Amino acid sequence: MTDQSTFPDPTYRDTVLAPLFEGVKAHYAAHMGAINRAHLVMLVETGILSASDGAALARALTEIDAEVEIPKLTYTGEHEDYFFLVEAELRARLGDLGGALHTARSRNDMDHTLFKLALRSRGAETQALVLALAEALIAKAEAERDTLIVAYTHGQPAQPTTFGHYLSAAAEVLLRDAARLDAALEGLEHCPMGAAAITTSGFAIDRHRVAELLGFDGPLRNSYGCIASVDYVTGLYSALKLVFLHLGRVVQDMAFWSSFEVGQLYVPNALVQVSSIMPQKRNPVPIEHMRHLASVTCGRCDMVVNTMHNTPFTDMNDSEGEVQQAGYAAFESGNRVLRLLAAMVPQCGIRADRVQANADAACVTITELADTLVREEGLTFRRAHEVAAATAKSVIAQAAPLSDGFEAFSAAFTAQEGRAPGLDAAGYGAAVSAKSFVARRDRFGGPAPTVLDAAFAAYRAEYCELRDVLESRQARWRAADTARDGAFAQVLEG
Template sequence: MTENYNEFPAEIYSRTVLEPDFDIYRNVFANELHAINLAQTVMLQRQGLITESEASMTAEALFHIMENVDFASMTYDGSFEDLFFVIERELAKRIGISVSGKLHTGRSRNDMEHTMFRMVLKKKLIENLELHESLVEKLIYKAGSNLEEIILLYTHGQPAQPSTLAHYLGAVIEVILRDMERIYSALQNVDLCPMGAAAITTSGFNVDRELMAELLGFHDCVENSYGAIAACDYITASYSAMKLSCINLGRFVQDLASWTGFEISQLYVPDGFVQISSIMPQKRNPVPVEHMRLMFSLASGGAEQIIETMHNTPFADMNDSERETQSNGHQVFDRMKRALMLLSGFVEAIEVDQSSVNKRIDASLATITELADSIVRNEKISFRQAHQIAHKIAQTSIEQQKSLQEFSFEEYCCFFKSEIGDNAKMKPGIFNQISDPRHFVAVRNLRGGPSKESMLESLQKYREKGESYIEKIAAEKTRMELAVNQREQSAKNLMIS
């Protein structure tokens, strides 16, 4: 045995855990640690737990350390466990331990660290909500500009019915708005302050938990002090919402990949989003779609990793939920940011290839459901009887390789009489419009349907819902900004010139 394992820190422990952890602390959470220290100083003075002179000395030293100590160039040297103790050392050097040591009154690294984690996670969630809202705005605009652009929708991988791009995008918008609801709900859980919980059971000091929450930009405190340091549902709720959003958006992106492919070619992608082949001159590869799919998949996997890290851990303060886990989770937000930004731009750029869509609608007999519906309305027979007539026409169409438009009214009358035993009552003009996909869309004017009138009503609801999130996000950001100003100014006011 060549290494001394009786002296802290063991070299292997330092190299594999403490050094990387120190780097995470100084790069990710240093500003939050400073904010907590300033808020603690203000609170202790107001509660009479330190004197005005001690508060002044502490505040001045904290500002000096943040402005003059180069955390970015620091390396872990083993003399202290983490950045918290480095700050304590710097404070003691500047104002003496008899004063600096009072800053830790009524608190613990337990409540401090989960407060830091929540502060950073809040910012990530808010930015993520803003990116979702930006995508919703782009989708609403795109849908509003494509109320009458016909596309072909699929079920089970096969052509099904015509609709509009607006109608399809409306479904995507609704899912994103529900994802935003889940993310916002997670944010409300994150937006609770653990400070004052101390190690586990609060303390015997008269600390003001509500003031700490206010100064740090939280809307309230975590009620139970043990839950403040032990519960990790704020983490799992956040990453569950991220994972669901990635899954939902990934499905949308997969449709984009399919619809921009040669076999379906419903959407045209402009050259700005197309890469070429190094050998095949004809190739137009909409590669950004693949990158979006990849980014959402990696983000989904990263979110699942964080959720599973919490599985089967004790309901207690444990390192499983702390800095390494938190910083790994931040990669989920980084990947989602890139993917959401790219998707927003891609949605703006794409256009419906109407000529290609029309050919596929004709070839697939996608409007034939309207034939069955029209038979019911005009011939006064049951839908199942009408369905059978339409089915036979479809079979004949496939066998003879002719589109529904090529079927004559006389042929329809023959099919009807053969099946029902009576003459058809439908008018030729009604029959002739059945194969028109625009007619198909126009008559589907129920709430949530693809008709222009229905879609205009839906889009207005989406706008109102999106605007409500803009207001909520703005309120959260304003409260956080006010907290920064209040905290900084209150701490500076403590300083006696």
């Protein structure tokens, strides 16, 4: 059979190669230029290319950067991809020498280096936003350290705590998520360049030098793993997903707390939309947008990770162009959540009247009455619990606040214990006070002010450590850009 067809098939061109080319234009062009320059510097410094050949290639690369308007390029099929377009431009200017730049490298190691460069910049931006939100949560927690709220379990009023205590819990989870994201970002800090197709090269290349010029911490050791390992992808998107899975739960609380029936969270007018038909309604729709964007981000992360499932441990397109490009949308939607939540948290407040009403209606301090009976009346907790339960049942039936329930308490205690309680009205009032409830919870991790102050200091230390790591990485990248420009300039001079 004689095959008269030529590459690329028009349908393959339109359905695969053209979209990939557009993705390269949008995301990879700057990184491709950095890789070309770093690789050329290394080839000249190691003597694999002569100084004169290196200078000619450097001039041609500079001309291409200046003359080729990447955003205006349209895929024609003349060149298989952006990599071959650049090589064709080099050969048009330099003849056969134009192909020398590809000495000791492959699209394989270049692709994964491009992906890592693209992911690390996106990951750093997101990590900075995560840390900004963490700082906003900590600052708001400090400001609301003593602000009472009703805490809910199973959707029901449970116990009093403070807004600062609640926000501290959210900040603590976010800091753990930031640490997981930091570890995943560290997985991007080793360079695949020099792995070539999969086994390195017979040329005396300097992988460490290329890694240094591109701002990596060093080369990724195993050359097979440089091409076959996708844990830098799966690890990053898994860590990214957890940020928004966990934040989505906090956002859901904001929706519940700001509902008319609960009403303990006040969302300011700047973040509220009015119904187009019902003028009495205050709709805090930014909360809904954060909730669905967090879920969309989780889904996008799952898409990337699940695409890697049951793929071969080798070079494959499943971990490359289209998947990588699609995954970037997770950073876009996630960053919107982080920015909006960081803007919203400082502006929200707690409605003390609604907290008090809900606390009264649900007897949320009743546990402390039982605890007080154990400490001061010598009852076992179960017997104390039964007295407290009878007291709560009585005041709820009367639609009275627990603070007005001393007579009901005294009657329940006497009926069960056969004696009058030693606890007087003042003692009872202190036992069922929400402020006293919180103040007594001064164990490690509790909501009492001194305990929270210690927690704030710990959170700020964690925040500063993670911020310093991120800033150190970014400083290394900037230094590498400067060093690469300088080394390239030397090659250009011959």
